Amino acid sequence: MTDINLKIYRFNPDEETVGKFVDYKVPYVDGMVVLDAVRYVQEKIDPTLAIRWNCKAAKCGSCSAEINNRPSLMCKTRVDSIGNNISVAPMGAYPNIKDLVTDVSANWSILKKIPPFTPKPGMEKPWRIHPADVERSKEFKRCIECFLCQDVCHVMREHNTKYFGPRHMVKAASLDMHPLDALDRSEFLDNEGGIGYCNITKCCQDVCPEHIHITDNAIIQEKERAADLKYDPIAMIIKRRKGRKEKVVK
């Protein structure tokens, strides 16, 4: 492959009102990922280029960006998979700090609101859990908080709603699926988290670098449980008799 024509979005909100794409030529090295190309620019051409990265192994979820308009991890996108004309822009759903770096701190406030793991009372320690029960929440626990699902979500991007976003539906689902957790967060997600705003376009699970079935396995399940609790009196009675988990009172 020949040199890479790399367009990087440059913007310093302190000094300018709009950003612009700047062109760079980067030599191609076998097997390189987009982060290698962007870091080449930072190390050899302009050290002031702001990027956020850390593990470079697709494990920490720091280097989220929009590569050729698709939300992706820079460290996990191989150049030979997308060709040598590449544009890299920051995530559009979050306020820009500088160049490719955005302010994702809103997520910490949301995470604080989600009721934490609450063990069922009276369990004998050390806890015993069947191996199969561990598996259920494992998929959701793969989340590395890259926030690409938040970035691609049109509800987050285009509508000013109280929707927490896909990442946080996954977080709640991981807790609800915990075999020893005493709470059910579905009603909370409906009342406080705006889960009803999600109209199941499944864009989030399409961009998830951990291949979590966010919509199918987390959002739809939580939506259905919330609907059951709210609108189906018979199911509600049966579930209560069976000793259903307590509701979250908020």
Next chain:
Amino acid sequence: MEETFKTIKTDVLVIGAGGAGMRASIAVKEAGLDVVMVTKSLLGKAHTVMAEGGIAAALGNVDPQDNWKVHYGDIIEEGVYISNWKMAEICAKEAPDRVFELESYGALFDRTPDGRILQRAFGAHTYRRLCHVGDRTGLEIIKTLEDQILHRDVKFYDEMYITKIVVKNGKACGAIGIKMNTGEFHYFQSKSVIVATGGCGRVYKVTSNSWESTGDGLGLAYEAGAVLKDMEMIQFHPTGMVYPPGVKGLLITEAVRGEGGILLNSKGERYMLRYSPQKKELDARDVVARANYREIQEGRGTEHGGVYLDITSKGADYIKHKLPSMYMQFMEFAGVDITKEKMEVAPTVHYQMGGIRVEPETGQSSLEGLFAAGEVASGLHGANRLGGNSLADILVFGRRAGIGAAEYSKTAKETDVDTKLLETEIKRIKGFLRKDGKNPYELIDRLTTAMSDHVGIVRTKDEIEKAIKIIEELKKEYKDVGTLGSFKYNHGLLGCLELGNMLIATEAISRAALMREESRGAHTRVDFPKKDKNWLKNIEINKADSGMKFNVVPVEEMPAEYKQYAKPEEY
């Protein structure tokens, strides 16, 4: 003063938000004191997230014969008898409690068929001991602790780069830092400081370490006057990726071998049978790393300069279930399906056993008010760390440092903001912002190349001296580094600041490596291939007016009854 700054007051300041920093912050909060945690990266992104194989704790769930004494013996033997015995005891005794504590915070470990925490085999652990979550144990730990930080309302500042620890009247009492996303200076006014900044793997060219592992805590503590020790002990993990070049050094978990993976050279020979007939692929990391290195050096390596690691015999379902992220890593980065093909691997810099010298019980350094925990602290691992012991380390000693600092802070006096010191510090940092500065990345590249070439997995006097010469040259050139731009999110500026710490770390590593004229654990001197009884010692380092000062001190002797838990040392 021209620049504006913010003042933050707290009882305890924690620098670093990996496992050790977060666990320390929780401990301070539990003690009822005020804590502020700062981190160079975003919350939840610290290097702990990269830990894969598991956390070592002698629960005895799979092998009931296991107990803390066996774990203790393993630490001492594999640390080649220069570990601090008290730290080994504390770690072996308390690790199980920390695992159960994680579970009570919501972490979900893999289970045995009867529902207890499953434990896997790992190199040089006598029994199957590593509690794990597939091959994503670090992710589970960091997300679990992150939950605790958020729900306990621990105040944190992420993307805050600390440039100096404040010392007054011989006591650490705060720190100065730049908030990267605003470019604003912060003065943290605290009664004590805990350093939990992780390691310095990034001072080498080929490493499994994250961007942030540049030895910042070593530099900060050294400049503040604290004693470092065992700096020559750098662990090379036997299995890092070698191809493609962009992922060179990336870790392949020891769990691959723990689950039955074997090492082969290009002739198809399972050479570990030669190097270690008993423990084979599951011998200590230094033994396996040197074997891999030798096979490659002697011409039995692969096309890209590695050896083969083969787990295909376990079958696709088992591999995808037990090693999901390894499967993903090779599939997506290298286009290799590890259920059908062999992996190419070579040693990669993984861990620093040395670091800040601490009191075993409290994590207090040699400087009053300054505490340390995790990879940046030293003592537990001696000359070589066992896999899974770093996750035990960060939780056990993170908690202890938190308690230690909280206790100390209850009676420590508050000090005033030193505006003069702050002014000097801002001036120093501002000095890096200039038009004609030398590119810090160019210097970092020369430094890391020198370390990989000359102070690597096998060392000689001549080679180490070459590295020291380059380090001395770079120290002179350091005065000329600089970058354009402002204080705000300026990686070039960070590069300048990190380089300062990297120079301290590399000088300490190289000079200590030159002093230790023997081969012990991770430190292999070709010119002194044998272990030497006279070197049952630790090398301590502190800052003097004339530069780095080195002291050789004997290892503290363990009580007689503890000697029976480890094999006697043989020469």
